[in-house]
Amino acid sequence: MIDIQKNVPLAPFTSLEIGGPARFLATVATLAELREALLFARDQRLPFRVLGGGTNLLVSDDGFDGVIVRLKFEQVRLAEDRVQAEAGVDLTWLVRRTAQWGLCGMESLAGIPGLLGGAVRGNAGAYGSCIGEVAEKVFALHAESLELKIMDREECSFAYRNSLFKREPRLIVVSALLHLSPGDAGEAEGRAEATIAKRIARKLQCQKSVGSFFMNPVVSDQELIRRFEEDQKVHCRDGRIPAGWLIDQAGLRGAKVGAAMVSSLHANYLINSDKASAREMVRLAGLVRSGVLDAMGVLLQEEVSYLGAFPAAPRDGDGSPAAEPGAPPEGRRPSPP
Ligand SMILES: Cc1cc2nc3c(=O)[nH]c(=O)nc-3n(C[C@H](O)[C@H](O)[C@H](O)COP(=O)(O)OP(=O)(O)OC[C@H]3O[C@@H](n4cnc5c(N)ncnc54)[C@H](O)[C@@H]3O)c2cc1C
Numbered sequence: 001m002i003d004i005q006k007n008v009p010l011a012p013f014t015s016l017e018i019g020g021p022a023r024f025l026a027t028v029a030t031l032a033e034l035r036e037a038l039l040f041a042r043d044q045r046l047p048f049r050v051l052g053g054g055t056n057l058l059v060s061d062d063g064f065d066g067v068i069v070r071l072k073f074e075q076v077r078l079a080e081d082r083v084q085a086e087a088g089v090d091l092t093w094l095v096r097r098t099a100q101w102g103l104c105g106m107e108s109l110a111g112i113p114g115l116l117g118g119a120v121r122g123n124a125g126a127y128g129s130c131i132g133e134v135a136e137k138v139f140a141l142h143a144e145s146l147e148l149k150i151m152d153r154e155e156c157s158f159a160y161r162n163s164l165f166k167r168e169p170r171l172i173v174v175s176a177l178l179h180l181s182p183g184d185a186g187e188a189e190g191r192a193e194a195t196i197a198k199r200i201a202r203k204l205q206c207q208k209s210v211g212s213f214f215m216n217p218v219v220s221d222q223e224l225i226r227r228f229e230e231d232q233k234v235h236c237r238d239g240r241i242p243a244g245w246l247i248d249q250a251g252l253r254g255a256k257v258g259a260a261m262v263s264s265l266h267a268n269y270l271i272n273s274d275k276a277s278a279r280e281m282v283r284l285a286g287l288v289r290s291g292v293l294d295a296m297g298v299l300l301q302e303e304v305s306y307l308g309a310f311p312a313a314p315r316d317g318d319g320s321p322a323a324e325p326g327a328p329p330e331g332r333r334p335s336p337p
């Protein structure tokens with residue numbers, strides 16, 4: 001029998017510390033238990049959602065009228081230069097462990113909060129690398145057929161903060177086979193720790209946030225790209241401009257709706273500065289989206305996932321319309337409320 005609790009507050013499971021309760025919370029540690037939880041949701045005629053580390057999630061104030069499935073799959077196996085890791089493993093722990101084993105390729109991902117499954121779904125990345133580059137195969141359970149599917153990298157269609165799993169929420173990532181490169185353990189550990197130190201120095205981890213709230217949009221306006229490159233003295237990569245720079249240029253750093261606030265440290269971090277509600281966060285996100293559209297002519301699309309019902313019905317990669325991998329987010333969203 002799986003552990004299923006009723007009316008469980010979700011805020012403590014999220015980095016934003018916002019949101020109401022889940023009607024049910026099922027904690028599962030094996031594939032058989034995951035199948036059981038999905039059958040339970042089916043029997044109850046309720047929707048389900050998977051919860052990882054809760055670091056990229058904005059939960060509605062009303063919570064989630066369904067079954068939250070919390071994955072506690074935490075096994076890791078090493079086979080030469082490959083690591084089979086389960087979805088519930090903490091990503092930074094995994095980066096450190098692989099580095100200790102003298103396996104390189106994930107050091108730039110050190111310090112990204114959350115679990116491996118959530119990282120695979122969103123193709124988490126930092127400093128020019130992303131998890132999709134090392135994920136050779138992904139094992140996912142199909143929530144309807146309850147079949148285990150094994151997908152190679154191409155089938156996962158990883159792209160900037162995107163993957164097949166983001167567009168197909170019935171696929172639950174249960175583990176991944178990571179192909180890494182053998183190297184010097186000490187040096188790999190040094191690189192991982194240096195990445196973590198760099199992140200700590202930015203002081204962003206201490207704020208209640210989901211990291212970057214919006215994705216960096218692809219911009220076609222050459223004049224805007226020129227302005228960005230001149231201002232930041234960096235080259236614009238793949239036509240993407242940091243959403244934080246656009247928000248800043250639109251004069252929205254520090255903007256507030258109640259206790260929801262655009263961080264003064266990083267304009268793409270929308271933070272819970274003091275008991276903010278989900279409603280306030282959504283209103284702030286709408287303000288930022290419309291402010292950037294008006295001032296910069298660019299429509300931002302959320303990187304954050306929404307969970308539960310929202311009055312303004314925001315949509316992200318979990319909902320329709322499904323985003324194409326790497327497709328420019330401009331013009332894909334309805335106008336903000
Ligand atoms: C301070 C801070 C800094 C951050 N920096 C970065 C960064 O540098 N780069 C970056 O990419 N991200 C960053 N993030 C965002 C976040 O850490 C990543 O998106 C992370 O990979 C989310 O993983 P999670 O386990 O917390 O997912 P959750 O927040 O639990 O879930 C996110 C979404 O994924 C779904 N999901 C979770 N697990 C699974 C699964 N096993 N199968 C299918 N769907 C699943 C959930 O249903 C939800 O829709 C940052 C966040 C914070 C708070």
